[in-house]
Amino acid sequence: MNCRSCAAPLTHTFVDLGLSPLANSFLKREQLGRMEPFYPLQALVCEKCCLVQLDEFESAQNIFSDYVYFSSYSASYLKHAHDYVEKIIPRLKLDSSKLVVEIASNDGYLLKNFLAHNIPILGVEPAANVAAVAIREGIRTVCEFFGEASAKGLRAQHGGADLIIANNVLAHVPHLNDFILGCKTLLSPTGVITFEFPHLLELIRNGQFDTIYHEHFCYFSLHSVSQALARHGLRVFDVEAVATHGESLRLYVTHATNAQCVPTAQLQRQRKLEDEAGLDTLSAYEGFAPRVNKIKRALLSFLIATRESGKSIAAYGAPAKGNTLFNFCGIRTDFIDFTVDRSPHKQKMFLPGTHIPVLPPEALHQRRPDFLLILPWNLQTEIVEQCSYIREWGGKFVVSHPELKVIP
Numbered sequence: 148m149n150c151r152s153c154a155a156p157l158t159h160t161f162v163d164l165g166l167s168p169l170a171n172s173f174l175k176r177e178q179l180g181r182m183e184p185f186y187p188l189q190a191l192v193c194e195k196c197c198l199v200q201l202d203e204f205e206s207a208q209n210i211f212s213d214y215v216y217f218s219s220y221s222a223s224y225l226k227h228a229h230d231y232v233e234k235i236i237p238r239l240k241l242d243s244s245k246l247v248v249e250i251a252s253n254d255g256y257l258l259k260n261f262l263a264h265n266i267p268i269l270g271v272e273p274a275a276n277v278a279a280v281a282i283r284e285g286i287r288t289v290c291e292f293f294g295e296a297s298a299k300g301l302r303a304q305h306g307g308a309d310l311i312i313a314n315n316v317l318a319h320v321p322h323l324n325d326f327i328l329g330c331k332t333l334l335s336p337t338g339v340i341t342f343e344f345p346h347l348l349e350l351i352r353n354g355q356f357d358t359i360y361h362e363h364f365c366y367f368s369l370h371s372v373s374q375a376l377a378r379h380g381l382r383v384f385d386v387e388a389v390a391t392h393g394e395s396l397r398l399y400v401t402h403a404t405n406a407q408c409v410p411t412a413q414l415q416r417q418r419k420l421e422d423e424a425g426l427d428t429l430s431a432y433e434g435f436a437p438r439v440n441k442i443k444r445a446l447l448s449f450l451i452a453t454r455e456s457g458k459s460i461a462a463y464g465a466p467a468k469g470n471t472l473f474n475f476c477g478i479r480t481d482f483i484d485f486t487v488d489r490s491p492h493k494q495k496m497f498l499p500g501t502h503i504p505v506l507p508p509e510a511l512h513q514r515r516p517d518f519l520l521i522l523p524w525n526l527q528t529e530i531v532e533q534c535s536y537i538r539e540w541g542g543k544f545v546v547s548h549p550e551l552k553v554i555p
């Protein structure tokens with residue numbers, strides 16, 4: 148296998164998480180007796196550009212054509228989208244003469260914020276069931292996979308984009324160079340692209356191995372993504388740390404030839420942080436696997452001791468990262484009775500591989516678990532607040548990263 152970005156041969160393992168089913172392939176009850184495909188979940192790091200990546204075992208079409216993730220079910224994520232829009236409109240002086248395009252626009256949760264300002268929008272969303280929801284809500288959306296060919300068509304029909312938003316999509320792209328070329332093709336001469344992605348530096352620091360799953364082909368640092376962008380005549384001029392999915396980076400990118408956008412001091416600071424952590428050399432990547440095994444042992448020790456003492460444990464959420472965690476650690480209904488999720492699309496389903504049932508949040512009131520393991524640790528504060536009623540029966544919260552913590 149060769150690097151998705153620079154094409155150098157890949158020989159270094161970052162972490163090997165064994166075999167796992169596709170993290171979003173939830174099962175219906177009648178599917179539980181059937182065979183499930185498991186794929187190797189091994190992350191590699193490129194010796195040359197330091198891009199961390201997985202091999203593509205399943206086609207992107209199969210993974211994303213009927214996707215169960217609807218953005219609109221997380222309150223903090225909706226606020227994050229709203230705040231971004233309120234900030235970017237004055238910064239880029241967006242008005243009714245401009246065009247904003249969001250790639251992987253999901254159910255329109257972000258783009259709808261531009262409608263109130265009368266700014267023309269266009270969403271590009273590959274999952275037909277998700278795009279249909281956006282269209283019903285009045286969000287102009289085309290249902291296709293984005294890349295150079297798609298960008299040429301969109302540009303011919305709608306003109307160049309003044310702002311392209313690509314939040315949490317870069318990692319999902321199997322053909323990275325084609326996707327970046329598409330962004331370059333669609334961008335107006337003075338346009339700006341903002342990319343958001345979970346920061347590899349945080350993944351390494353906090354042992355967030357559960358954010359590794361087959362749908363995420365790549366794990367980016369400012370260092371690795373800058374090289375991929377530069378290859379296509381694009382340049383990063385600003386960066387911000389944002390608190391979604393752990394810690395993410397938001398990059399501001401423009402054509403390399405656009406002199407209007409001057410590199411900021413914040414960009415220099417972020418580069419320095421990564422250099423100090425050694426992200427441009429293989430050394431930063433070598434200590435990760437032993438830490439992952441330590442987190443696994445700590446969680447299993449807790450679960451074994453708790454069950455031995457006769458206490459019950461449920462989980463909160465059915466995010467993809469929970470499925471990596473459970474499959475890697477071998478945690479099934481022997482440890483976790485059930486999980487709950489607010490999304491009706493996941494309720495009454497079963498987690499892939501581990502077959503843990505997903506119930507509506509009301510099940511917590513009925514079953515009164517002694518411990519609630521929070522799977523989307525990035526939404527920890529929100530979930531502890533929402534479910535504080537479990538304390539009525541002495542319930543406690545548990546988080547597995549960066550180290551096991553019980554919250555009374």
Ligand SMILES: [Zn+2]
Nearest residue numbers: 150153193196
């Ligand atoms: Zn590379």
